[in-house]
Amino acid sequence: MGQPTPARSTADWWRSGVIYQVYVRSFADGDGDGTGDLAGVRAKLPYLAELGVDALWFTPWYLSPMKDGGYDVADYRVIDPAFGTLAEAEKLIAEARELGIRTIVDIVPNHVSDRHPWFRAALAGGPERDLFHFRPGRGEHGELPPNDWTSEFGGPAWTRLPDGDWYLHLFAPEQPDLNWAHPAVRQEHEDILRFWFERGVAGVRIDSAALLAKDPGLPDFTEGRDPHPYVDRDELHDVYRSWRAVADEYGGVFVGEVWLPDTERFARYLRPDELHTAFNFSFMTCPWDADRLRAAIDTTLAEHAPVGAPATWVLCNHDVTRTVTRYGRAGDTGFDFASKSFGVPSDLVLGTRRARAAALLSLALPGAVYVYQGEELGLPEADIPLDRIEDPMHARSGGVDPGRDGCRVPLPWVADAAHAGFGGEPWLPQPAGWSAYAADRQAADPGSMLVLYREAIQVRAVLGNGALSWLPAGDGVLAFSRGDVVVVVNLSDAAVGLPAHTRVLLRSGSLDPDGRLPPDTAVWLRR
CATH class of the missing domain: 3.20.20.80 (Glycosidases)
Structure with a gap:
């Protein structure tokens, strides 16, 4: 452990x-x-x-x-x-x-679940309706949603109830939005x-x-x-x-x-x-x-x-x-x-x-x-x-x-x-x-x-609270230091040489035979 x-x-x-x-x-x-x-x-x-x-x-x-x-x-x-x-x-x-x-x-x-006690009470016509967003619909018979908002999951953000009112849900209909002004x-x-x-x-x-x-x-x-x-x-x-x-x-x-x-x-x-x-x-x-x-x-x-x-x-x-x-x-x-x-x-x-x-x-x-x-x-x-x-x-x-x-x-x-x-x-x-x-x-x-x-x-843990300082690097390469640790990430399509260092602390993959950092590989170095 x-x-x-x-x-x-x-x-x-x-x-x-x-x-x-x-x-x-x-x-x-x-x-x-x-x-x-x-x-x-x-x-x-x-x-x-x-x-x-x-x-x-x-x-x-x-x-x-x-x-x-x-x-x-x-x-x-x-x-x-x-x-x-x-x-x-x-x-x-x-x-x-x-x-x-x-x-x-x-x-x-x-939001809460439509099974939450508050929403169940709201559906029953209780004062809990004020804890949500209930509105009459638009259109001649209230058949259109109160506004044009769409759900984060797709489709309208409103569902109509049998009594004719609509309620707001920015996510699924089973997730009625709460009224945070209450x-x-x-x-x-x-x-x-x-x-x-x-x-x-x-x-x-x-x-x-x-x-x-x-x-x-x-x-x-x-x-x-x-x-x-x-x-x-x-x-x-x-x-x-x-x-x-x-x-x-x-x-x-x-x-x-x-x-x-x-x-x-x-x-x-x-x-x-x-x-x-x-x-x-x-x-x-x-x-x-x-x-x-x-x-x-x-x-x-x-x-x-x-x-x-x-x-x-x-x-x-x-x-x-x-x-x-x-x-x-x-x-x-x-x-x-x-x-x-x-x-x-x-x-x-x-x-x-x-x-x-x-x-x-x-x-x-x-x-x-x-x-x-x-x-x-x-x-x-x-x-x-x-x-x-x-x-x-x-x-x-x-x-x-x-x-x-x-x-x-x-x-x-x-x-x-x-x-x-x-x-x-x-x-x-x-x-x-x-x-x-x-x-x-x-x-x-x-x-x-x-x-x-x-x-x-x-x-x-060796990085401590040191700030990040970017170091010179070629195209497609990220290199920065934090204290006496240097981090190099090679996102290019060719191997790159490493800066001077005393020790390799950690690497995500093997270095090539010449000690270079291959593509799509990262290394932590001690200076």
């Missing part, structure tokens, strides 16, 4: 920590029913400690009909029975903490935060953090409209200032899911009295291109600097095509929800080589790093049979978008065990050959992706 790294014992661990994202349903199945659960996570805590992570971020584990992978929450104070119980969650939080691993839970404030909505979420902080969680990840507030007039959307009717509205910041006061009572931290192209607007969420950190999507969605990656890194560091917040770096998550597959594609290797489609070929050998280099790049940058489960195993995106796809993005797109299930396939743990050691027959099918990626097999292979991640997370 690994020993806690220095970052784990510091009050500001979140500034440079390695946070591991756990998608519980697909992590490990402790009771053999084919669905991952808290018992499975608890059994794998030694694995996570050996990996060396500082914290675990759990995607929603609450009571849910699972119409959107748990992001449709019916009760924040109840663990979904498929995953376990509240008592098990409390044990998991405590057991992880004994290993120096903190817990971050996911809060989804924009004080009861604000009070309930502050109570939820306290509920989980009192159970020992160290932080909260905020889903769709920029979408909560709506223009009270609910006007039609006009391209370029300022302010936007429901994205990044100024009144949001008062919400997060009140949340920060709650977090400060417990020493808790926030990470926001904030998708905004305007860097100045983005930075407002990271002011000292608001969120501690926010996800960095420009880096995650960036193609494997030296100039564009450097621009993404520079932009990220620049937008965080004025507010003193640490950057976050992530290559993949539960919504995004896995790194190995994306980087192995010909042409554009970036990520865009709008361009996802079936049957895009990928060279997984090339993608794996690039993903290894990208791992060393992301883990060398100043700030916090998020690792999505299975990235440390080099898992590719899986093709899910059409009749097994559960993600609503697939159905809402008319079958064009393959959805996000391909990055959510249950993990392979034991190569020679049934279902690759996940547990019972998985809720999503594992592809043929999935056992080749099994953790036990990789742990015994010094050249595996798992061993690379373990070594990089351990060696990462």
Whole structure:
């Protein structure tokens, strides 16, 4: 079992920590029913400690009909029975903490499940209707939606009820949006935060953090409209200032899911009295291109600097095509929800080589790093049979978008065990050959992706809090220093020489016979 790294014992661990994202349903199945659960996570805590992570971020584990992978929450104070119980969650939080691993839970404030008690009461005509956005329709008989907003999953953002009224849902119809202008909505979420902080969680990840507030007039959307009717509205910041006061009572931290192209607007969420950190999507969605990656890194560091917040770096998550597959594609290797489609070929050998280099790049940058489960195993995106796809993005797109299930396939743990050691027959099918990626097999292979991640997370401590300084490099090459460590990533199509150094600390692949760094390879050097 690994020993806690220095970052784990510091009050500001979140500034440079390695946070591991756990998608519980697909992590490990402790009771053999084919669905991952808290018992499975608890059994794998030694694995996570050996990996060396500082914290675990759990995607929603609450009571849910699972119409959107748990992001449709019916009760924040109840663990979904498929995953376990509240008592098990409390044990998991405590057991992880004994290993120096903190817990971050996911809060989804924009909407709830249509099974939530509030929405059920609202449908029955109670005063709870004021907690949502109910409106009469337009048209002669109210047959048209109240406005022209579209769902993030495709189609209209409104659903009509038998009584003729419509309700707003920026995501699936089973996820009605809350009315954040109502004080009861604000009070309930502050109570939820306290509920989980009192159970020992160290932080909260905020889903769709920029979408909560709506223009009270609910006007039609006009391209370029300022302010936007429901994205990044100024009144949001008062919400997060009140949340920060709650977090400060417990020493808790926030990470926001904030998708905004305007860097100045983005930075407002990271002011000292608001969120501690926010996800960095420009880096995650960036193609494997030296100039564009450097621009993404520079932009990220620049937008965080004025507010003193640490950057976050992530290559993949539960919504995004896995790194190995994306980087192995010909042409554009970036990520865009709008361009996802079936049957895009990928060279997984090339993608794996690039993903290894990208791992060393992301883990060398100043700030916090998020690792999505299975990235440390080099898992590719899986093709899910059409009749097994559960993600609503697939159905809402008319079958064009393959959805996000391909990055959510249950993990392979034991190569020679049934279902690759996940547990019972998985809720999503594992592809043929999935056992080749099994953790036990990789742990015994010094050249595996798992061993690379373990070594990089351990060696990462030598980087300290040093700032990034770019070094001269040829076209297609990224080179920078942090203290006395030099990082070189070769994204060109030819081998390049290494700068003067005293020692090779870590490399993503072998050097060539002349000691040069081959294409799609990264190295950490001691000066």
